[in-house]
Amino acid sequence: MDMEMHLFDVIGPVMIGPSSSHTAGACRIGRTAMRLLGEDVKTADIAFCGSFASTYRGHGTDRAVVGGLMNFHTYDERLRSSLHIAAERGMDVHFSTVNLKNAHPNTVRLRLTGVTGRNIEVVGASVGGGAIEIRQIDGLNVSITARKHTLIIVQNDEPGMVANVIMLLSSAHVNIATMNLSRSNAGGQAIMCMELDDLPPEPIVDALRVMRGIIRVTLLKKLG
Amino acid sequence: MLNSIATLVAEAGEGTISALAQRQEALQDEISVEDVRKKMAGHLEVMRASVEEGMQPSLHSLSGLSGGQAPRLEEAVKEGRTFGGELIGMASARALAIAECNACMGRIVAAPTAGSCGILPAALLTAQEVYGCDDDHLIDALFTAAVVGQVIADRATVSGAEGGCQAECGSAAAMAAAALVELRGGTPDMAAQACSFALMNSMGLVCDPVGGLVEVPCVYRNVSGVTNAITAADMALAGIRCPIPTDEVIDAMRDVGQYLPACLRETGEGGVAATETGQAIARKLAQM
Numbered sequence: 202m203d204m205e206m207h208l209f210d211v212i213g214p215v216m217i218g219p220s221s222s223h224t225a226g227a228c229r230i231g232r233t234a235m236r237l238l239g240e241d242v243k244t245a246d247i248a249f250c251g252s253f254a255s256t257y258r259g260h261g262t263d264r265a266v267v268g269g270l271m272n273f274h275t276y277d278e279r280l281r282s283s284l285h286i287a288a289e290r291g292m293d294v295h296f297s298t299v300n301l302k303n304a305h306p307n308t309v310r311l312r313l314t315g316v317t318g319r320n321i322e323v324v325g326a327s328v329g330g331g332a333i334e335i336r337q338i339d340g341l342n343v344s345i346t347a348r349k350h351t352l353i354i355v356q357n358d359e360p361g362m363v364a365n366v367i368m369l370l371s372s373a374h375v376n377i378a379t380m381n382l383s384r385s386n387a388g389g390q391a392i393m394c395m396e397l398d399d400l401p402p403e404p405i406v407d408a409l410r411v412m413r414g415i416i417r418v419t420l421l422k423k424l425g
Numbered sequence: 426m427l428n429s430i431a432t433l434v435a436e437a438g439e440g441t442i443s444a445l446a447q448r449q450e451a452l453q454d455e456i457s458v459e460d461v462r463k464k465m466a467g468h469l470e471v472m473r474a475s476v477e478e479g480m481q482p483s484l485h486s487l488s489g490l491s492g493g494q495a496p497r498l499e500e501a502v503k504e505g506r507t508f509g510g511e512l513i514g515m516a517s518a519r520a521l522a523i524a525e526c527n528a529c530m531g532r533i534v535a536a537p538t539a540g541s542c543g544i545l546p547a548a549l550l551t552a553q554e555v556y557g558c559d560d561d562h563l564i565d566a567l568f569t570a571a572v573v574g575q576v577i578a579d580r581a582t583v584s585g586a587e588g589g590c591q592a593e594c595g596s597a598a599a600m601a602a603a604a605l606v607e608l609r610g611g612t613p614d615m616a617a618q619a620c621s622f623a624l625m626n627s628m629g630l631v632c633d634p635v636g637g638l639v640e641v642p643c644v645y646r647n648v649s650g651v652t653n654a655i656t657a658a659d660m661a662l663a664g665i666r667c668p669i670p671t672d673e674v675i676d677a678m679r680d681v682g683q684y685l686p687a688c689l690r691e692t693g694e695g696g697v698a699a700t701e702t703g704q705a706i707a708r709k710l711a712q713m
Contacts (some may be wrong), residue, residue, distance in 0.1 A: 208450045209464065211537045211574035211583070211600075212545075212567055216470050218527030219486070219639040239685045240585045257635040259488045260713050261530050324697075329584055330538070 214274040222307055223253065223260035226327025229424055230268020230309055230315070233335055234323040240315035242270045244293040251306035254298035255326075263296055263300055266309060274425070275331065280334040317416045320379060337362075339391055341392040342383040345421065349378055349396040353407065353419040358384045362414050366393065373405045390416065428579050430671035442603070443565040446572035468534045471475055472523070472546035478531045479522025483711045486528045488710055490640040495522035509652070512555050516655060517648045519561040520549035524647040528640045530710045537574045537583040540639045541597035543647035546569050548601040548654050551648060566608045566612025570600035573620055580672065581679030585632035586691040594643075594650040595627035595678065601654035602661070611662050615673035621667035621674045622657035628674075629681055633696025636707035642697055 216225040235242055247266055249257045257263050261280070268283035271290070277288060287294055301308060305326035312322050324337035335345035338353070345351050352370075356362045363382065370377065376398040384391035401424065410417045427433055427449060436443045451458045455704050479486070485492035495518050501507050502514035509517065523543035527533045536545045538638060574583060574596060582588040583596045602619035611619075627650070635641040667674070688695035697703050 207453060208446060208568065208575060209468075209573035211578060213536075215532065215534050217530055217540050218533050218542075219530065221535055224530070228567075252637065255711065259486075259636060259638040259640075259710055261487060264530070276532055278532060282437070301644040308627065317474070318501055329586065334595055400571065 208265060210330070215277060216281045217261075217265070217278065217329065219258050221331040222327045222329055223256060223262045224265045224280070225275040225331035226307065226329075227253070227262045227265040227309065228269040228275045229331065229333045229347065229415065230274065230323075230325035230327060230335070231266040231273055231311070232274075232424060233269075233333065233345070233357060233421065234311045234321070234325065236268045236270055237323055237335070237353070237419060237420065238313050238315050238316055238319060238321045242292055242312045242313050242317050244295075245270055246295050246298040246312035248297045248310040248312075248341050250299050250301045250304050250308040250310065253309055253373060254308050257296075262309075266311070267291075267292075267294055267374050270311075270313070296343060305334075331365060338392065341390065342386060343392055344381050345394055346396070347424040350400050350423050351396060351400070351421040352367070352395045352401065352406075352409075353421060354393045354415060354416040356391050356393065357389060357414045357416070358389050359414060362391070363393060365412060366409065369405060370395075370401065373402055375399060375401045428576060430573070430576055430620060430675070433572060433575040434613045434617050435577065441565065441569070441607055442613050442616055443568040443573060443607060446568040449562040449572070450568075452496040458705045462532035462564055465567050469560065469567065471532060473541075473550065474532045475523045475526040475531060475546070475606060476519050476550060479524070479526035479635070484525060484529045484531075486525075486653060487530070488636065488640060490638065490706070491525050491644050493525075493616040494644075495519070495525055500705055512558055513655060514651055515554065516547045516551040516651045518646040519550055520651040521644060523547060524644040528638075528644055537578065537596055537600065538572070538585070538593045538622045539555040540585060540643045541593040541647060541650065542578050544594060544654060545595035545601040545604065545651040547647070548605055549608065552605060556609070558608060562565045562608055569607045569616060573616075574600045577624075577675055577678075580675045582682060588679065589630060589685045590646060591624075591627045591630040591678055592682055593632065595624050595630055596627070598623040598627060598650040598653040598657065601651065603653060603656035605658035609662055611658075615661040615676050616663070616668050617671045618665070619657045619661035621669060622660055623653050624656065624671075624674045624678055625667065626653055626667065629676060631672050631685060631696045633689060633698045634691060634693050635698045635703045636710040637691075637693035637698075641703075641706075643668070653696060663691065
């Protein structure tokens with residue numbers, strides 16, 4: 202078991218029912234995906250996989266994901282009517298089911314377009330008790346739990362990139378709790394995810410954004 | 426690390442398990458005991474609101490399988506038509522109300538899970554109604570329940586997918602039983618005995634949700650869970666000791682969970698989910 206289990210993980214969380222994995226976790230995946238997009242969602246193509254695919258209507262998984270895409274918390278009673286709220290806000294939502302190879306049983310794939318036209322594809326799994334793991338961003342493998350502040354850096358796959366990033370962070374005394382790195386193909390694009398103990402100072406994030414070889418930097422604050 | 430019930434009892438000493446739990450949580454989160462209590466007080470208010478919502482006769486779930494059953498039981502209790510009298514009757518009605526609130530996308534506090542969320546609050550709120558204890562005592566009791574749940578989660582599991590319903594409703598009943606004992610002035614050892622009885626008496630309970638939804642049998646298991654907690658607390662408060670130590674019962678529950686085939690661990694493929702009617706309901710739900 203998780204050694205960091207707290208008493209309020211036992212009595213809690215406060216959430217909209219009926220299921221911590223199929224409702225609360227689904228909402229958190231939606232919220233995380235919306236934050237990764239970095240702007241309000243205009244269209245959402247939502248594909249459920251595994252157990253999500255067979256029970257999403259009865260568990261309100263569809264409502265929970267869409268509520269999450271509007272940044273609603275897991276305890277927000279608007280989750281129940283999120284499909285109506287989304288329609289009122291002009292968000293275009295489409296649901297389907299899909300088979301993804303080797304996916305966790307509770308997986309959803311989100312293809313989002315934001316209000317300024319930005320696109321992102323996010324694959325997330327609800328791994329139990331409301332905990333989540335984002336497993337893919339735009340086809341690149343990641344592991345993001347959103348329990349800590351997470352820095353996500355898409356960069357060219359070339360020598361020295363990781364060292365440069367870490368040197369900059371260490372100069373600001375930012376401690377890295379966990380880190381994972383993957384790439385599309387050698388010399389292609391790589392993605393680096395770092396869970397941080399503290400929020401990095403804004404100038405450091407800005408400096409990362411203009412660093413040679415870095416394509417995109419996203420700072421995902423931990424989910425409240 | 427408080428990773429056994431025996432440690433909890435030993436460290437509580439002449440004091441209470443709840444005081445120990447609050448000190449530990451404050452230390453771990455680096456906040457004051459007062460703030461820790463405030464957070465729990467907030468959870469208690471949500472629990473009350475869940476009962477109120479679950480008592481609405483018009484409530485119904487997306488599947489149509491649950492909602493509106495709690496007020497019927499409450500009415501029967503109020504009219505003196507139940508075998509269990511007021512305490513068991515109202516605890517059952519409240520457990521049903523909270524579990525149905527959850528099934529109908531209402532707001533609840535997972536305790537320890539959403540599927541078993543009715544047991545602990547139903548036990549405590551009914552004890553408060555019948556015995557008139559104040560909120561401070563209820564908050565203490567919630568901490569006792571929480572730390573018992575933490576030990577169970579640490580040694581075994583509180584997830585139905587991993588350990589069956591015994592891990593969810595069984596754990597919730599064990600947590601509630603220990604909390605009730607403390608609420609009625611029992612010793613930490615009595616709380617441990619109550620925990621043993623509740624967990625022992627739900628040993629082997631499978632997780633068999635019809636159509637994979639948190640409704641049938643989950644909603645009704647919350648009712649049996651709260652009665653299990655009350656009878657376990659009563660035995661312990663009467664001075665009856667469980668022949669098997671609590672930590673060994675918890676470890677046995679873990680082992681039984683591991684023996685359970687996957688079809689009896691939340692997959693909706695065994696138990697009542699696999700009955701002719703359970704399958705028919707599942708097929709209907711799939712076409713919703």
